Amino acid sequence: MDLWRQDQQELEMEANTEGLLLKGNYFGEPGYIEHDLRKGTMQNRAGVRMLALTDDFLLAFCNSLEGQMGDRALPVLKATGREWGRKAAEQFAAQMQQHFGKALLDLPMAMFSANLAQAFEHHGWGTFQFGFSRYDRGLLTVEVETPMLGASVRQGGQPVETLLAGFLSGMFSVFSGTELDCLQTDCFSCGADRSRFVITVPERLQPLAGHGRKNHADVLAALEQTRV
Amino acid sequence: MNSQLQSLVRGAEGRYFHADERRALLTQAASLPARFQAADQVQEHEDVIVQAVIEAMQQRYPESSAIKGPALAKTQNDVQLVLRFNVQAMILDHMRWLDEKVLFWLRTVLAAGNFSPKFSRDCFTLLRDQVAKHTSPQTAALLQPYLDRNIEVLSELPEPAATSA
Numbered sequence: 001m002d003l004w005r006q007d008q009q010e011l012e013m014e015a016n017t018e019g020l021l022l023k024g025n026y027f028g029e030p031g032y033i034e035h036d037l038r039k040g041t042m043q044n045r046a047g048v049r050m051l052a053l054t055d056d057f058l059l060a061f062c063n064s065l066e067g068q069m070g071d072r073a074l075p076v077l078k079a080t081g082r083e084w085g086r087k088a089a090e091q092f093a094a095q096m097q098q099h100f101g102k103a104l105l106d107l108p109m110a111m112f113s114a115n116l117a118q119a120f121e122h123h124g125w126g127t128f129q130f131g132f133s134r135y136d137r138g139l140l141t142v143e144v145e146t147p148m149l150g151a152s153v154r155q156g157g158q159p160v161e162t163l164l165a166g167f168l169s170g171m172f173s174v175f176s177g178t179e180l181d182c183l184q185t186d187c188f189s190c191g192a193d194r195s196r197f198v199i200t201v202p203e204r205l206q207p208l209a210g211h212g213r214k215n216h217a218d219v220l221a222a223l224e225q226t227r228v
Numbered sequence: 229m230n231s232q233l234q235s236l237v238r239g240a241e242g243r244y245f246h247a248d249e250r251r252a253l254l255t256q257a258a259s260l261p262a263r264f265q266a267a268d269q270v271q272e273h274e275d276v277i278v279q280a281v282i283e284a285m286q287q288r289y290p291e292s293s294a295i296k297g298p299a300l301a302k303t304q305n306d307v308q309l310v311l312r313f314n315v316q317a318m319i320l321d322h323m324r325w326l327d328e329k330v331l332f333w334l335r336t337v338l339a340a341g342n343f344s345p346k347f348s349r350d351c352f353t354l355l356r357d358q359v360a361k362h363t364s365p366q367t368a369a370l371l372q373p374y375l376d377r378n379i380e381v382l383s384e385l386p387e388p389a390a391t392s393a
Contacts, residue, residue: 017301022309025333030325108302110341118333130340 017108021101026115027122046095058149062163074162081166088167089174092119104175124148125164126195137224140199141216142168147188147195159187161195172199181205185216192216198223230256230321256321263319266367270315273362278307280361281354288350294343306334307355310382314374326374331381342388349383 026032032045042050065073093104096115100107107115113130120128125148131141149161161184169182183205186196196216198205204226208219233256236249245253270277282304286295294303310330317326338348356375360368 017298017305020302020305022305022312024309024313024330025328028329028333030328108341110337113340114333114336117336 019102020107021099023099025118026095026099027118029122032122046091046098048091055148058163062149062160077162078166078169081163081168082170082173085167085170085172086174087170089171092116092171093174120144134220134224138200138204139220139223140172141220142182142197142199144188144195144197149189157190159184159195160189161187161197164195165197168197168199183208183219185214185219231324233321259321260319262366263321263370266363266370267315267319269363269367270311270359270371274308274311277311277355277358277362278304280358281307281351284354284358285347285351289347292347294341294347303351306337307351310334310352310378311355311359314371314378317374318370323373323377326377327381331378335382335384338382339385339388343385344388345383345385348385349379352378352382 026045033042033050034045035042042052044050062073062077065076069076092115096104096107096112100111104112109132113132116130117128120126125144127145129143131143134141144161144164147161147164149163165182165184169180172182173180179202180199181202182197182199184195184197186192186194188195192215198216198219200223204223207226208214208222214222233253236252240246240249282295282300285292285303289295293299313326313330317323317329352375355378356372359371359375363371
């Protein structure tokens with residue numbers, strides 16, 4: 001699933017089931033998260049230690065960063081999300097390979113998309129939908145219903161999900177093998193019906209960084225006019 | 229353990245089971261041999277059932293890319309996977325387990341693959357019909373709630389912009 005090679009004219013989306021193990025939802029309960037009550041720990045199916053955080057923590061974290069660092073808070077949040085997303089992508093790829101018996105890049109695209117959506121859903125991040133219809137133009141879209149931060153804050157005038165934008169940029173950079181960036185284009189906390197993001201190479205997003213009141217459709221239209 | 233029994237166990241925390249609770253648990257345990265018999269029947273006829281579904285779908289949707297070429301094996305796998313999870317859920321008497329472990333996830337896969345609701349409904353209706361055709365009435369009756377659930381959940385797809393099927 002190498003989306004970004006310059007010489008690639010078409011993305012192969014044909015199902016490739018050779019060697020694909022007959023397995024269901026990796027993240028389906030019961031069994032995805034186990035508790036060790038003696039140690040007071042919680043692990044996922046791959047043995048990765050997990051921790052339950054409330055949205056109070058996220059709000060306090062983001063507010064404290066902003067209070068302490070002012071304008072410098074956003075780049076820190078983005079960088080934090082990016083590093084987190086990279087690690088999550090590596091873990092996700094390893095888990096999918098172990099479960100389905102095929103490398104992540106060799107899974108049918110529909111399975112990749114569905115499994116990734118299930119991962120976010122089962123970790124409480126909201127309901128994710130990934131859009132690959134513009135992959136041939138170097139653009140991916142993500143829509144999130146009930147996003148973890150956007151659904152928790154008061155309605156305001158600015159997008160609030162910089163952490164998630166960073167996370168998605170890190171994650172898809174690992175999946176694609178190319179450095180990508182992610183811009184939030186619609187925000188649930190700004191009154192949109194859901195939060196939306198666009199992922200592409202950084203050079204295409206830089207001119208749109210302060211896109212002000214442009215909505216998701218306008219940003220996509222502007223990006224489709226650009227090429228790198 | 230199905231969710232009803234789980235509720236029963238939770239309700240009995242800190243005390244011994246009442247007579248009616250013991251009866252419910254023992255009744256469930258007593259039904260296991262018949263459930264395993266039904267599972268054995270399906271396992272014995274799985275290849276015939278899945279092949280019959282695929283062939284019927286190929287006749288109904290001759291132009292569909294989902295049932296020819298490279299995608300055919302994936303579609304066959306999906307039908308086989310759902311059938312096996314139906315049998316497991318029947319043994320466990322646990323509908324929610326079927327939902328969690330395969331149906332909601334597979335629905336997302338089918339939607340991402342641009343399958344139409346009609347295609348999915350037809351496919352899993354055929355699965356139900358072929359199970360009834362190739363197994364005993366008792367086996368079909370035990371599996372029917374799960375086979376019906378397949379149709380209900382897996383046909384709740386958005387109409388795709390461009391269809392694979």
